[in-house]
Amino acid sequence: MAAEMYLGQQVRVCCLKDRVGSEVGKKLGQVGVVSDMRVVDGKGIGLIVRFNDQSQTWFFLEELEPAFQLH
Structure with missing residues (x-):
């Protein structure tokens, strides 16, 4: 469950369901901000x-997944 x-x-990109052949594949593991x-x-929700x-x-x-930064 998400x-x-x-x-x-x-958030951190933790996995990819599909679309891996494009620039999106390079985002795996990267952290960004939900805009x-x-x-x-x-019917589904995307961020x-x-x-x-x-x-x-x-x-x-x-x-x-949420990306938590330690202070």
């Missing part, structure tokens, strides 16, 4: 994640 995510949250939400596949290089793409909830 954790609850919210706008502005830092928006959208409906995907006609748009912005990365430090200012690129952004969407991910299924199951592909993301």
Whole structure:
């Protein structure tokens, strides 16, 4: 079960369900910030994640995990 995510949250790309042949595959393991939400596949929720290089793409909830930074 995917954790609850919210706008502005830092997340890590932990796995990819598909689309691995593109630039998205390079995001595996990277940390970004949830910038928006959208409906995907006609019923599911996807999260748009912005990365430090200012690129952004969407991910299924199951592909993301909260990224916690130690202080």
